[in-house]
Amino acid sequence: MTTYPRPYSKLADVLRISLAAYGVRLAEAQSKSRHREIVDCRRVFAFVARRRTTASFPQIGAAIGKRHSTVFEGVQHVRANLERYGVAVAKVEKGLEEGHSTPSAARC
Secondary structure, three states: OOOOOOOOOOHHHHHHHHHHHHOOOHHHHOOOOOOHHHHHHHHHHHHHHHHHOOOOHHHHHHHHOOOHHHHHHHHHHHHHOHHHHHHHHHHHHHHHHHOOOOOOOOOO
């Protein structure tokens, strides 16, 4: 995996774009739901937030109402399964680079 300096983004922007990419509402992301689409959205958000912000695991978890250990697991899961999550990660990062509140194209 290529590493590069983080072009720091705001945590709220990463969250908004991640939610839009999956078509998930904030309340759903903060819920206890374990539906695949919602869990994937949380994981991609956590992964991109770690790459693109200075936020700690507890800060990322607070944004979606989860513990730091859940955020850590999500980041590790995406890192280990980038072939599955790569399109979604790229879509969120592209949205951040373009400064849009919603990513282009269809949902993940």
